Amino acid sequence: MAAQPQLRYCGRCGAPLPPGATFCxxxxxxxxTAAVAQPVYRYAPPPAYPTARQYKLAPAMIAGGLVLILIVVAVIVGAFAASQFAGGGHAPCTVNCSPKFVAPLAEEATFRSSTYKFxxxxxxxxTVRAQDATGVTLGTRVGSVQVTGSSGGxxxxxxxxxxxxxxxxxxxxxTLVGNLRGAHIGDQDGAGAVYSANLVGSSQTATKVRFAVIAATKGGVTVVVFAADPADPKNSPNGxxxxxxxxxxxxxxxWGQ
Incomplete structure (x- = not known):
């Protein structure tokens, strides 16, 4: 059934207006003329996307990660510094070099001669290989050294x-290799020399060695230091x-008092 046209009235005199009339x-x-009502379009709402799940790390995991990062950085920096120190930064000095400072031996053991008081x-x-009232024989890292006292001479x-x-x-x-300049024992100057030799061991095998003999006299007591090492003339002073x-x-x- 067709819809009845809506009646309109004059806004001035109130007279009814026929359909489509443009004046009273x-x-x-x-x-x-009444504006044609535009149809209302309703769009479907956009699909809802799932929100991202928020992950929360435990404080212990965060602290562990920071510690791991610090360790990695420390290792990298340490490796770089070691490479620079080992050989990186400067070429080794070979001419007109400044003196090298070497840490002294640890004086952790002492021998005292009961006869000569040194x-x-x-x-x-x-290690101590032998000792008596006049001296001591020591085993060193690769060789040996003997210190012996005597009267006069x-x-x-x-x-x-x-x-x-x-x-x-x-x-x-x-064979004499050379004399030792500045040879001394304690605060007393003395005489010294370096020799080369073949040392025959218990297996009857000869080993090339270098040995030094240093002697000094003070207060009527003469002390002799006899030190021997495997020969290494290429890499060591006096071999x-x-x-x-x-x-x-x-x-x-x-020296004894």
């Missing part, structure tokens, strides 16, 4: 008698790998 038939007042300070890493004579008294069955091809340790032992020697 009674008073002639123009009538505005004192020998040495590293506890060395002179440094030169004590040095020569020590070398000539070596048994030829063990010490073969003994003795432990030459510096032997020199330190002589420096720390204390």
């Amino acid at each position: 038939g009674r008073c002639g007042t123009p009538v505005a 004192q020998v300070n040495y590293s506890s890493a060395w 002179s440094p030169d004579r004590a040095l020569q008698s020590t070398v000539s008294g070596l048994p030829s069955s063990k010490w073969q091809d003994v 003795m790998p432990e030459g510096q340790e032997f020199d330190y032992l002589c420096t720390e020697f204390v």
